[in-house]
């Protein structure tokens with residue numbers, strides 16, 4: 607049985623990208639959202655895209671981006687997947703997938719059971735449903751806050767298309783996997799020594815803990 611898929615999100619430097627690849631992560635996420643401390647420019651995207659090319663799957667994360675913004679990001683990074691982390695509708699997700707011909711990760715903010723249920727509306731359009739802690743309505747940055755949601759809400763979800771995120775770290779990932787059975791994981795704050803600053807040793811520790819914790823699935 608294949609192991610758990612691990613995505614390290616919010617990479618912005620070559621050394622931490624290299625550490626992510628060396629640790630054996632499956633996906634590297636790059637944030638294109640100016641208010642985020644992890645935001646990268648198109649120039650950085652071109653550089654990091656070259657480093658990652660053919661070595662790890664590149665994910666471009668955007669928040670309610672329009673087509674011309676996505677055109678520029680896709681041209682710079684050449685991502686393998688797009689992650690839509692805003693209020694995109696199922697129709698917008700489907701249109702984005704059709705336009706770019708790339709698999710889509712759609713983020714679903716979770717605060718209660720109704721949020722998990724509403725993910726069903728995206729099943730057709732998205733390839734992976736990323737369950738993350740729901741941001742506050744007035745949050746300046748709608749993700750990467752290091753907030754855990756109630757994993758019990760995912761118990762029995764059973765979706766092979768799901769990815770779990772929100773406040774994961776090397777210490778809690780085994781318990782998260784045990785409770786949710788998630789086939790894929792996404793982490794940002796839990797591998798940072800300070801907000802927006804990735805730590806190579808923490809990346810290695812997280813991937814190792816995820817592989818160990820996921821060995822039962």
Ligand SMILES: O=C(O)c1ccccc1NCC(=O)[C@H](O)[C@H](O)COP(=O)(O)O
Pocket residue numbers: 615616635637639642643644645667669691738747748749750751752753771772773774792793794795796
């Ligand atoms: O990471 C960001 O700065 C970010 C900005 C805008 C939208 C989404 C963002 N991150 C989303 C992610 O994929 C994170 O990995 C996910 O929210 C989990 O973050 P964390 O709780 O910090 O591990």
